[in-house]
Amino acid sequence: MLFRSGRAMKRFSLHGADILVDAPLASAGAEAIRGVAAGRRIAVVSDAQVAPKHALPLAAALGMHPHDCFTVPAGEASKSREEWARLTDAMLARGFGRDSLVVAVGGGVVGDLAGFTAATYMRGVPVVQVPTSLLAMIDAAIGGKTGVDTPTGKNLVGAFHQPALVLADHVTLATLPAPHIRNGLAEALKHAVITGAAEFEWLLAAAPAMQRAGGPDIATAAELVERHIAIKVSVVARDEREAGLRKVLNTGHTIGHAIETAVDYGMLHGECVGIGLRVEAAIAHALGIATASLEARITDALRQFGLPLRPHVPVRPQAILDATRADKKARAGAVEYALLTDVGTPAAADRAYGTPVPDDIVIRALEATLA
Numbered sequence: 001m002l003f004r005s006g007r008a009m010k011r012f013s014l015h016g017a018d019i020l021v022d023a024p025l026a027s028a029g030a031e032a033i034r035g036v037a038a039g040r041r042i043a044v045v046s047d048a049q050v051a052p053k054h055a056l057p058l059a060a061a062l063g064m065h066p067h068d069c070f071t072v073p074a075g076e077a078s079k080s081r082e083e084w085a086r087l088t089d090a091m092l093a094r095g096f097g098r099d100s101l102v103v104a105v106g107g108g109v110v111g112d113l114a115g116f117t118a119a120t121y122m123r124g125v126p127v128v129q130v131p132t133s134l135l136a137m138i139d140a141a142i143g144g145k146t147g148v149d150t151p152t153g154k155n156l157v158g159a160f161h162q163p164a165l166v167l168a169d170h171v172t173l174a175t176l177p178a179p180h181i182r183n184g185l186a187e188a189l190k191h192a193v194i195t196g197a198a199e200f201e202w203l204l205a206a207a208p209a210m211q212r213a214g215g216p217d218i219a220t221a222a223e224l225v226e227r228h229i230a231i232k233v234s235v236v237a238r239d240e241r242e243a244g245l246r247k248v249l250n251t252g253h254t255i256g257h258a259i260e261t262a263v264d265y266g267m268l269h270g271e272c273v274g275i276g277l278r279v280e281a282a283i284a285h286a287l288g289i290a291t292a293s294l295e296a297r298i299t300d301a302l303r304q305f306g307l308p309l310r311p312h313v314p315v316r317p318q319a320i321l322d323a324t325r326a327d328k329k330a331r332a333g334a335v336e337y338a339l340l341t342d343v344g345t346p347a348a349a350d351r352a353y354g355t356p357v358p359d360d361i362v363i364r365a366l367e368a369t370l371a
Helices: 025-037 051-061 081-093 107-124 136-138 172-176 179-195 197-210 220-237 245-250 254-261 269-286 292-304 317-324 359-371
Strands: 009-015 017-021 041-047 070-072 100-106 127-131 146-150 153-160 163-167 339-340
Touching: 009 220, 017 025, 017 220, 025 051, 025 100, 025 163, 041 051, 041 107, 051 100, 051 107, 051 172, 070 081, 070 220, 081 107, 081 146, 100 107, 100 163, 100 292, 107 127, 107 136, 107 146, 107 153, 127 136, 136 179, 136 220, 153 254, 153 317, 179 197, 179 245, 179 269, 179 292, 197 220, 197 269, 197 292, 220 245, 245 254, 254 269, 269 292, 269 359, 292 359, 317 359, 339 359
Parallel strands: 017 163, 041 070, 041 100, 100 127, 127 163
Antiparallel strands: 009 017, 146 153
16 A cells, blocks of 8 residues: 655646646645636546545545536546537536636546546636546646547547646555556656666566555655656657657557557557557567667566557457558658667657658568567
8 A cells, every 4th residue: 555655745847837746635736726726616527436536535625516526437438529528518517617727637538538628618728637547647647638539549639738737646546456557657668768778677677566466665656656757747848749859759659549449449558558669669670770679678578567468359450550540640641650769769850750651561560569
């Protein structure tokens, strides 16, 4: 079980907003929300699993009316235009105006949905992100990407909408099921492989403590969250709208998102990204820009983290390739990949970190890695 680490609250800043790490939600966290609310009426959005554990206690600490807490079903299916419409209609029915503040309490699905709701409600109201999963703390809640899925693909309708505040309290990880810890470790692996060998080795050493039977080790969890928020902030601070450098954060995601679509979201996002990292390393090797050792190192890490090496159900390589064509990173009909030449060395820095790849190479890499 996680308890307070005794570490001082850590403060990051991104595009004028604070990211507070280790701020207890019911005390310092609630006070920080009041500060950014500045008299605005607060709407809390959460899911059915997280709400009783974290969202409703936070709402009580904020002195909110219970009917101003909105709950969606847990799971990727809630990241939809239908759920966005239901949520905005519910806020309208409760009389929320332009003087509102949306507070998203939950994992990546809640953060993306609530963030997109805030971006579009009354032409835009502020949002506070309160991530309660490892993946959301180190990745999804930071950087302002919001959106919903469509039948065509993942995150295809959305907006950049930077949060006014992010509160990452690692103590909430104590309630996180083990598969969701591994889900977050996949995004941490992505951060590590784009950052360098030292971060990669640190993460491998930290992984056993993050996967203890009784829950993550408190000191390790606190340090992992801080390190990986710092990585995400360092990239987004230099490229908010993904014109170049921020594309490196898409490493593993072109194939990963396509797998999510191909399996109809029957796997966790991090599981698919982990497979995507492996396949895209094989693509880089096939292009002659990376050695086979890159794929081997990623594969070994996935095994150590207990993450799958291939989809849980049979998926045709052609179906995955077809799903990549709807990817947001496609330019002039060509799908771009954020590839690596080695751990810590992104490819194509001279081409805004995007590499177009012929279909036959993608198919061969998928066939080789997913067999």
